Amino acid sequence: xxxxxxxxxxxxxxxxxxxxxxxxxxxxxxxxxxxxxxxxxxxxxxxxxxxxxxxxxxxxxxxxxxxxxxxxxxxxxxxxxxxxxxxxxxxxxxxxxxxxxxxxxxxxxxxxxxxxxxxxxxxxxxxxxxxxxxxxxxxxxxxxxxxxxxxxxxxxxxxxxxxxxxxxxxxxxxxxxxxxxxxxxxxxxxxxxxxxxxxxxxxxxxxxxxxxxxxxxxxxxxxxxxxxxxxxxxxxxxxxxxxxxxxxxxxxxxxxxxxxxxxxxxxxxxxxxxxxxxxxxxxxxxxxxxxxxxxxxxxxxxxxxxxxxxxxxxxxxxxxxxxxxxxxxxxxxxxxxxxxxxxxxxxxxxxxxxxxxxxxxxxxxxxxxxxxxx
Amino acid sequence: xxxxxxxxxxxxxxxxxxxxxxxxxxxxxxxxxxxxxxxxxxxxxxxxxxxxxxxxxxxxxxxxxxxxxxxxxxxxxxxxxxxxxxxxxxxxxxxxxxxxxxxxxxxxxxxxxxxxxxxxxxxxxxxxxxxxxxxxxxxxxxxxxxxxxxxxxxxxxxxxxxxxxxxxxxxxxxxxxxxxxxxxxxxxxxxxxxxxxxxxxxxxxxxxxxxxxxxxxxxxxxxxxxxxxxxxxxxxxxxxxxxxxxxxxxxxxxxxxxxxxxxxxxxxxxxxxxxxxxxxxxxxxxxxxxxxxxxxxxxxxxxxxxxxxxxxxxxxxxxxxxxxxxxxxxxxxxxxxxxxxxxxxxxxxxxxxxxxxxxxxxxxxxxxx
Numbered sequence: 001x002x003x004x005x006x007x008x009x010x011x012x013x014x015x016x017x018x019x020x021x022x023x024x025x026x027x028x029x030x031x032x033x034x035x036x037x038x039x040x041x042x043x044x045x046x047x048x049x050x051x052x053x054x055x056x057x058x059x060x061x062x063x064x065x066x067x068x069x070x071x072x073x074x075x076x077x078x079x080x081x082x083x084x085x086x087x088x089x090x091x092x093x094x095x096x097x098x099x100x101x102x103x104x105x106x107x108x109x110x111x112x113x114x115x116x117x118x119x120x121x122x123x124x125x126x127x128x129x130x131x132x133x134x135x136x137x138x139x140x141x142x143x144x145x146x147x148x149x150x151x152x153x154x155x156x157x158x159x160x161x162x163x164x165x166x167x168x169x170x171x172x173x174x175x176x177x178x179x180x181x182x183x184x185x186x187x188x189x190x191x192x193x194x195x196x197x198x199x200x201x202x203x204x205x206x207x208x209x210x211x212x213x214x215x216x217x218x219x220x221x222x223x224x225x226x227x228x229x230x231x232x233x234x235x236x237x238x239x240x241x242x243x244x245x246x247x248x249x250x251x252x253x254x255x256x257x258x259x260x261x262x263x264x265x266x267x268x269x270x271x272x273x274x275x276x277x278x279x280x281x282x283x284x285x286x287x288x289x290x291x292x293x294x295x296x297x298x299x300x301x302x303x304x305x306x307x308x309x310x311x312x313x314x315x316x317x318x319x320x321x322x323x324x325x326x327x328x329x330x331x332x333x334x335x336x337x338x339x340x341x342x343x344x345x346x347x348x349x350x351x352x353x354x355x356x357x358x359x360x361x362x363x364x365x366x367x368x369x370x371x372x373x374x
Numbered sequence: 375x376x377x378x379x380x381x382x383x384x385x386x387x388x389x390x391x392x393x394x395x396x397x398x399x400x401x402x403x404x405x406x407x408x409x410x411x412x413x414x415x416x417x418x419x420x421x422x423x424x425x426x427x428x429x430x431x432x433x434x435x436x437x438x439x440x441x442x443x444x445x446x447x448x449x450x451x452x453x454x455x456x457x458x459x460x461x462x463x464x465x466x467x468x469x470x471x472x473x474x475x476x477x478x479x480x481x482x483x484x485x486x487x488x489x490x491x492x493x494x495x496x497x498x499x500x501x502x503x504x505x506x507x508x509x510x511x512x513x514x515x516x517x518x519x520x521x522x523x524x525x526x527x528x529x530x531x532x533x534x535x536x537x538x539x540x541x542x543x544x545x546x547x548x549x550x551x552x553x554x555x556x557x558x559x560x561x562x563x564x565x566x567x568x569x570x571x572x573x574x575x576x577x578x579x580x581x582x583x584x585x586x587x588x589x590x591x592x593x594x595x596x597x598x599x600x601x602x603x604x605x606x607x608x609x610x611x612x613x614x615x616x617x618x619x620x621x622x623x624x625x626x627x628x629x630x631x632x633x634x635x636x637x638x639x640x641x642x643x644x645x646x647x648x649x650x651x652x653x654x655x656x657x658x659x660x661x662x663x664x665x666x667x668x669x670x671x672x673x674x675x676x677x678x679x680x681x682x683x684x685x686x687x688x689x690x691x692x693x694x695x696x697x698x699x700x701x702x703x704x705x706x707x708x709x710x711x712x713x714x715x716x717x718x719x720x721x722x723x724x725x726x727x728x729x730x731x732x733x734x735x736x737x738x739x740x741x742x743x
Contacts, residue, residue, distance in 0.1 A: 020657045024664065032668055035690065039672040041682045042500050089538060091715050092705075115534060122537035123708050124548055127679050132535055133507050139533050161482050161524075163517050164489045165510050169496035170463060177499055185668070192664045200656055208575075284394070287655045288568050292398045295564065295663050299556075300409065302667075308677045309414050310501040312421045312469065318413035319420070332466065339497045342464045 007227035029189040029239050041177040044130040048076040049096035050085045057105035066142050095121045171339050182251050183334040184307040186243040190236050191273050195294050198232045199277030203290045229274045236270045256341030269330045272358035279361045282368035301327035377586050381595040389599050403557045403607050411619050414549050418504050423470045424451040429478035446508050463495045470494045470505045539708045550615045551703040552676035555696040559641045559670050565600045566645030567658040589738050597642045604638040624710030636723050637699040643730035650737040670696045698722050
């Protein structure tokens with residue numbers, strides 16, 4: 001036990017001595033959480049659009065005004081030729097182009113169909129999709145207004161059947177992204193500290209040659225590993241607590257579930273991630289290699305963890321791959337417990353999977369790590 | 375000049391000798407592109423949904439079948455009351471519940487209008503949004519079809535959409551250019567920052583400093599091998615995206631490569647700057663990885679559109695070089711934009727690169743502490 005205490009003391013000293021590292025460990029995660037949480041949103045705030053109106057009637061004018069009246073669409077310019085307007089789109093100045101053919105007003109008033117065209121800059125597919133659904137709902141509204149008048153004047157036509165769709169969003173009625181992103185980004189930040197640092201710390205001993213001194217010392221294998229893992233575990237937990245406090249009081253995220261549950265699972269999760277870092281370090285010889293592999297895994301974990309794009313939107317094989325992704329489990333658990341108030345009953349299976357992964361990683365790492373030099 | 379050549383040769387050898395790193399350097403971008411190219415998308419598939427059908431008539435049954443048959447959805451649970459919804463959501467699998475009001479068909483026949491409620495688990499607002507709009511689309515199409523069968527007319531505004539540059543709204547087309555930027559940015563910045571701090575940490579820096587090499591030669595020698603590596607990576611990624619993902623390439627290849635090399639230089643000089651202000655590989659890596667990864671992914675417009683961000687963040691995003699490169703690459707690949715429309719972005723990258731190089735040269739210490 002005494003050996004372990006000294007080892008721990010040495011590790012802590014070594015961490016806190018490196019002044020360049022301290023801001024990275026403490027300030028950077030907080031800063032990133034504060035700034036980046038605001039960036040992750042698909043909301044469409046404003047889309048500039050242009051009009052080419054060949055009809056130039058009262059009705060076509062009303063249609064344009066109807067679009068403009070929404071907060072989203074902002075009229076950028078009126079052009080007289082489609083070519084000119086498309087050039088503007090190529091230059092990226094407008095996102096949408098509304099083309100109204102001649103005879104628009106006449107057709108509507110006589111109860112015929114009046115085609116209009118909306119051209120969308122679809123380089124960003126998700127934005128284009130939003131533009132499509134917003135504009136079509138506005139135009140459907142316009143249509144209903146005008147048709148109602150036409151119908152009333154031209155007497156009994158059988159009304160088409162219609163289904164009223166009433167959307168309702170639970171747990172997050174305003175579709176607020178911040179609530180959703182903050183727990184996820186927090187998980188990623190803490191994971192990065194766990195996997196990068198604990199992994200590299202051991203390879204570093206190899207690279208510097210100090211591992212030989214440790215090998216000839218009476219330190220046991222487990223003592224060495226524990227001493228390497230504990231300091232970054234405490235730092236990770238500390239960062240997590242700051243992050244949670246920020247989430248609660250800075251971002252006003254509802255904490256529906258129990259904080260004890262979150263912290264317990266976070267503790268387990270951090271160990272799993274650190275053991276993974278340890279495993280990487282036993283498979284590599286230099287910090288550079290360890291870093292590349294850790295980075296590679298981390299990028300995959302993050303981008304396929306359901307943080308930014310929903311796991312449900314991946315093809316089935318990729319959805320199955322995420323079953324082996326510890327980050328995706330913890331992101332899911334965090335969101336479930338914090339935002340939906342799920343308890344142990346709902347998440348225990350995922351925690352068991354995490355524990356299983358940790359045990360597996362640890363087994364391989366212990367098997368690979370020998371105190372005799374290779 | 376001869377000593378410089380010798381140094382460059384040494385650097386090349388040192389990198390290519392380490393087989394494991396080489397495999398990672400070349401293999402990683404390929405695996406990442408393949409994995410993400412297929413997996414990151416905004417279209418949904420196989421989302422589990424639940425049904426709460428208080429009516430159970432032929433209309434609702436047919437509609438449910440229609441929804442179940444679509445690729446996007448999979449009806450996995452049938453509920454009997456409202457109270458069950460919250461339990462189903464808490465378990466986390468089902469993302470949407472479709473609620474039909476009682477005597478649905480009857481109301482539709484007589485009142486000509488009936489209600490469907492779409493309740494989503496909006497803890498993931500993005501998914502909730504997509505799922506809801508997909509379902510609404512299916513329902514609306516079904517109603518239109520039904521009306522057409524019954525001989526309704528098509529009066530009023532007929533809306534036609536045309537999606538320019540990316541007609542299928544494929545997210546791959548958007549994400550592949552983004553991935554190129556992320557891979558180049560992170561690999562280049564990481565590699566240079568490590569290779570220089572490594573010399574410091576191993577004590578080799580002293581040897582380099584007393585050698586006849588000038589600082590600029592040392593830096594060039596360090597950067598050159600990685601520039602070559604990155605250009606090869608760009609070519610590989612481009613070939614993959616063209617032949618595996620069929621991402622269109624409308625613009626000029628020469629311009630694309632020129633801009634890519636410029637961006638690689640930006641990333642490399644960022645790596646240089648990091649290495650010149652740090653002393654250990656650990657610190658350099660943490661800055662290059664933990665410090666750059668999320669900001670590059672989030673603020674470049676790679677996944678989340680910059681237009682959607684709050685205004686202050688839109689300003690902050692300007693300092694992320696990947697943002698400018700992304701605009702350039704998307705323009706060249708998807709729209710076929712020429713240099714004239716991309717001048718501003720190019721100049722910004724150029725200035726950033728020069729500034730970074732100046733800064734790191736100034737910080738490059740010729741003496742040991």
